[in-house]
Amino acid sequence: MLQKAAAAKPKMANHTTPLIKDCWYVAALSREVTRDLLERTLLGKTVLMYRKVDGTPVIMQNRCAHRSFPLSKGRLDGDQVVCGYHGMAYNPEGQCVHMPSLANPPTHARIASYPLQEKGPLIWIWMGDASKADPALIPDTSWLDAPEWTTVTGYFHMKSNYVAMHENLLDQTHFPILHADTVGTPEYSRSSLEIHNEGDVVRIRRELKNSPPPPIYGIPMKLTGRPVDRFSDSRFVSPAGHIAFARIANLEPREGEHTDYRVNITHLFTPEFQGTIHYWWFNSRDFALDDAGASDYLASASVKAYMEDVDALTWIQEEVEKGDGPPDELSFGPDRPGLSMRKTLLRLAEAETAQTEEPPAVAVKMY
Amino acid sequence: MLQKAAAAKPKMANHTTPLIKDCWYVAALSREVTRDLLERTLLGKTVLMYRKVDGTPVIMQNRCAHRSFPLSKGRLDGDQVVCGYHGMAYNPEGQCVHMPSLANPPTHARIASYPLQEKGPLIWIWMGDASKADPALIPDTSWLDAPEWTTVTGYFHMKSNYVAMHENLLDQTHFPILHADTVGTPEYSRSSLEIHNEGDVVRIRRELKNSPPPPIYGIPMKLTGRPVDRFSDSRFVSPAGHIAFARIANLEPREGEHTDYRVNITHLFTPEFQGTIHYWWFNSRDFALDDAGASDYLASASVKAYMEDVDALTWIQEEVEKGDGPPDELSFGPDRPGLSMRKTLLRLAEAETAQTEEPPAVAVKMY
Amino acid sequence: MLQKAAAAKPKMANHTTPLIKDCWYVAALSREVTRDLLERTLLGKTVLMYRKVDGTPVIMQNRCAHRSFPLSKGRLDGDQVVCGYHGMAYNPEGQCVHMPSLANPPTHARIASYPLQEKGPLIWIWMGDASKADPALIPDTSWLDAPEWTTVTGYFHMKSNYVAMHENLLDQTHFPILHADTVGTPEYSRSSLEIHNEGDVVRIRRELKNSPPPPIYGIPMKLTGRPVDRFSDSRFVSPAGHIAFARIANLEPREGEHTDYRVNITHLFTPEFQGTIHYWWFNSRDFALDDAGASDYLASASVKAYMEDVDALTWIQEEVEKGDGPPDELSFGPDRPGLSMRKTLLRLAEAETAQTEEPPAVAVKMY
Structure with a gap:
């Protein structure tokens, strides 16, 4: 059996690392947030989402x-949400503006209203220090609603911690094994790999020259069996997600064919609790834009492949929760991108924890 | 967001306050306790209830x-309960009087037998210091079996802590909101309110003059749309319950009508665990005693209204349990009766905790 | 109510005592372990079981x-198990011998491979200090596959801690009560009892002379109503099990009848977690070897009687888990064999705990 190292502080994030709050996370799809009250748990807190009369989304x-x-068990009154118990009405900023049993609304009564940004099909939330909520920090996903792209999408509620999910996405060595029946063509493991760190972003780049594409590219591009070059740039863009940019070069283009095909795969996920994730994925392409057959194929092939990851990460989470103590993981060279990301997550988490050493709130205040 | 107060001892009871034991609580309805063995969890302890051959109830x-x-998985033998494993027989006082494998019964073997009182339809239990179990401390509920009253009744098993339940019952400002569709007529919030503290009892008194009664009074009294005065005296009588006394004065009595109508609403509830309650309610009236239609109406209208409270308190309990740490509650003027009650509950709980600092029992004793 | 003793270290094992690892436990029936990967939790750890190509069982x-x-979610490749995530291949000794993404297998990568012994229908595992895994410590169960014996068998997954299960098996005073309708004939409680301790083995011996046998003996032996002597030697053989040896002497043998009939009842159980057990039972006889009717009768009568124990121990476990703190048990003379066994279990558990004070493993190691 393995000798266990002396108890030490972890050197990188694992499934027990506190969740990072100072980050833009996806709270919901735009289309999920309406004039009905929507409840969801994000980073361990339940939030309420709705739209104002003018359509602006609100998260409180x-x-x-x-x-x-x-x-969420109350009701909307114009732009305000009215509590179903005593009728306290809050404006979208979280300020109580009315309480039926009081002549004047309780001016000290406020609840959290979260900074948010609606971008294309997504609503992003910032649950940490609001003074740091710079919209420029939101990862670019402009292709999700650009007319020159077509996107298929889906959602999973996963029983996994988000660190393992990030590591899975930065790791391409599991493709030939876990995805042997879907996207894991064997030649892929022979491709070259480069790792780049740019600030907190971890990028892995792969190239595979002059080989036939796997079905997930070959079928929608109609290039099955034909020689292509494949370029992949896959990035941990923030604690909230991972984006993979693929380019396929058609080496022997026929009349009317493209020479380049692009696929952006956007993985956005938000911890619900420490061990569960809301996961939205988007498969975007710059070709065959109106080809419903291509969309259907990509949607079902994506679900099939991602289910393999969902299953694997669920089994790992169950194994880790069942066990006694944190797993005693071994890591190897190909894990370097993931380890780099995990060190980043730990550094971010520890920096926040150091700042927010506030006493627990137990006092009942009366105004 | 709210500034959080420095960590401090709570100033009033909340859902984490230890349960109060030195109190008479309802253990069961009289009719539930028979010659069959009945198990129920009260204040976190499982108890056994049955009747002796002469009909006297026993709780052990x-x-x-x-x-x-x-x-409860054993059997009765006359007045004794016989354990289903080795046949230890206990008399109603909890003394072991027989053990088949021993020539002499083990004289040191005793289990708790709880002081109880059967009053009308109720069996009350005292699970704290037996020397303090004065029957005079049982709240008066004599109307529940008085011939000049008719009562309809029901039971809920609720996922709520009992502090929130008490506060709900002392709070009338939620009527127009939570009960908007049932008992919360809008004019009620304009009524006058007086608060009285008499020892540990907290009373709130309301009067509403010269207005038509809500359906829950108007229909069984046959006074719909007629002018009445309403007087309500609603009391936190002990940790075990709350009783509301209502009087409706018929301002324009017609021939054969009463001038006064009384309704006593008896809410009795016993914590099962910290976050769940056994709740028995009783709606008693001194009019239309034999009117089955009035009884049917009152039963279904009561269930409908109480379900709104049950739902609300369940949702709050779930929200509180889901959250990180105790809620950071704000309170306002109309909450004063509830806050007064919660200070009383905290004082009683702390007094008991100070007395019962006993070491945990881990020794296995052999006689 | 009982005075509670001052907090003290327990003097004998109870449901909270750490599980004993330095012991041979049954991991599985031989026939359960095949070329399919089998997962099971034993002593709180999940293990993987399979057979090598040559049929040798492996537990890792x-x-x-x-x-x-x-x-267990991976696959077998010859004698090796291949992880379903990245393809790490382990040989039966737990050594990683291949990792597709590495040129050379990671030599430091090992997982636990457990000492095991296959004996007759059983596979035994040793999950503690491997240097102590002496096969001579495995309890003799040679009758389970001996040609002069016929065995019926069954399995229960029980919600009980294993201490209570052992105590149940060393205790015969519950027979006339819990098993009143099955094996608990009243005269049995009048039989003589001797207790022997031999090292860690606790034996209880009973004799009952010249009385008709209970149905569980009388029916398969075809001696109902006839005078027999009964001898029983029931043993706590290790933390992993209990074996009862019964001999019935036919006092008035008729032509063609045996003078002696033997029944060995082998109870083998392995804690899954602290409060659950894998329980395999075996009823072996040296008579009526080919009598299918006797086998059917013994199988169904055994299940019926053992279900009474399973139910009782489940109810006790639930009662103990529901309660506040460990039970404040009283013990009596007839409990002496069980108490002796519980002292042994505590001593073994404490000796192991003293040795394995290792720091928790939290470091992520990279080779």
Whole structure:
């Protein structure tokens, strides 16, 4: 059996590392947020989402400041949400503006209203220090609603911690094994690999020259069996997601064919609790834009391949939760991108923890 | 976001406050306790209930002193309960009087037998310091079996802590919101309110003059749309319950009508665990005593209204349990009766905790 | 109510005592372990079981050393198990011998491979200190596959801690009560009892002379109502099990009848977690070897009687888990064999705990 190292602080994030709050995460798809009250748990907190009369989305703490009634069980009154217990009405900024049993609204009564940004099909939330919520920090996903791209998409609720999910996405050595029946063509493991760190972003780049494409590219591009060059640039862009940019060069283009085909795969996920994830994926292409058959194929092939990851990460999470103590992991050379990302996550988490050493709130305040 | 107060001892009871034991609680309805063995968890302990041959009810610890077998899985032998594992027989006082494998019964073997009182349809239990179990401390509920009253009743098993339940019952400002579709007529919030503290009892009194009654009074009294005065005296009578006394004065009595109508609403509830409650409610009236239609209406209208409270308190409990740490509650003027009650509950709980600092029992004793 | 003793270290094992690892436990029936990967949790750890090409059984840690993927979700390649995530291949000794993404297998990568012994229908595992795994310590169960014996067998997954299960098996005073309708004939409680301790083995011997046998003996032996002597020698043989040896002497043998009939009842059980057990039972006889009717009768009568124990121990476990703190058990003279066994279990558990004070493993190692 392995000799165990002396107890030491972890050197990189694992499934027990506190969740990072100072980050833009996807809270919901745009189309999910309507004039109905929507509740969801993000980073361990339940939030309430709705749209104002003018269509602007709002995300607030779901818990009434008075007696913790979940506001999602209340109702909208114009732009305000009205608690279903005593009728406290909050404006979209979280300020209580009315309480039926009081002549004047309680001016000290506020709940959290979260900075958010709606970009294309996504609504992003910032649950950490609001003064740091710079919209420029939101990862670029402009292709998701650009007319020169077509996207298929899906959602999984996963029983996994988000560190393992990130590591899975930075790791291409599992393709020939876990995805042997879907996207893991054997020649892929022979491709070259470069790792780049740019600030907190970890990039892995692969090239594979002059070989036939796997079905997930070959079928929608109609290049099955034909020689192509494949370029992949896959990035841990933030704690909130990972984006893979693929380019396929058609080496022997026939009349009417493209010479270049691009596929962007956008993996966005938000921890629900420490061991569960909301996961939205998007497969975007710059070719065959109106080809419903290509969309259907890509949607079902993506679900099939991602289910393999979902299953694997679920089994790992269950194994880790069942076990006694954190796993005693061994890592190897090909794990370097993931380890680099995990060191980043740990550094970010520890920096936040150091700042937020606040006493727990137990006092009941009366105004 | 709210500034959080420095960590401090809570100033009033909340959902984490230890349960109060020195109190008479309802253990069961009289009719539930028979010659069959009945198990129920009260204040976190499982108890066994049955009747002796002469009809006297008995409540004992459900756990055999020998090997923790639940006695409710055993059987009655006359007035004694016989454990289903080794046949230890206990008399109603909890004394072991027979053990088949021993020539003489083990005289040191005793289990808890709880002081109880049967009053009308109720069996009350005292699970704290037996020397303090004064029957005079049982709240008066004599109307529940008085011939000049008719009562409809029901039971809920609720996922709520009992502090929030008490606060709900002392709070009338949620009526127009939570009960908007049932008992929360809008004019009620304009009524006058007086708060009285008498020892540990907290009373709120309301009057509403010269207005038509809500359906829950108007329909059974046959006074719909007619002018009445309403007087309500609603009381936190003990950790075990809350009783509301209502009087409706018929301002324009017609021939054969009463001038006064009384309704007593008896809410009795016993914590099962910290976050769940056994809740028995009773709606008693001194009019239309034999009117089955009135009884049917009152039963279904009560269930409908109480379900709104059950739902609300369940949602709050779930929200509080999901969250990180105790809720950071804000309170306002109309919460004063509830806050007063919560200070009383905290004081009672802390007084008991100070007394019962006993070491945990881990020794296995052999006689 | 009982005075509680001052907090003290327990004097004998109870449901909270750490599980004993330095012991041979049954991991599986031989026939359960095949060329399919079998996962099972034993002593709180998940293990993987399979057979090599030559039929030799293997039991390994189920968690891949790399990223904790459960190997049971992988596949066999000859004698090696291949992880389903990255293809790490382990030989039956737990040594990684291949990793597709590395030119050379990671020599430091090992997982636990457990000492095991296959004996008759059983595969035994040693999960503690491998240097102590002496096959001579495996309890003799040679009758389970001896030609002069016929065995019926069954399995229960029980919600009970194994201490209570052992105590149940050393205790015959519950027979007339818990098993009143099955094996608990009243005269049995009048039989003589001797207790022997031989090292860690606790034996109880009973004799009952010249009385008719209970149905579980009388029916398969065809001696119902006839005078027999009964001799029983029931032993706590190790933390892994209990074996009862019964001999029935036919006092008035008729032509063609045996004078002696033997029944060995082998109870083997392995803690899954602290509060659950894998329980295999075997009822072996040296008579009526080919009598299918006797086998059917014994199988169904055994299940019926053992279900009474399973139910009782489950109820006790639930009662104990529901309660606040360890049970405050009283013990009596007839409990002496069980108490002796429980002292042994505590001594063994404490000796192991003292040795394995190792720091928790949190470091992520990279080779």
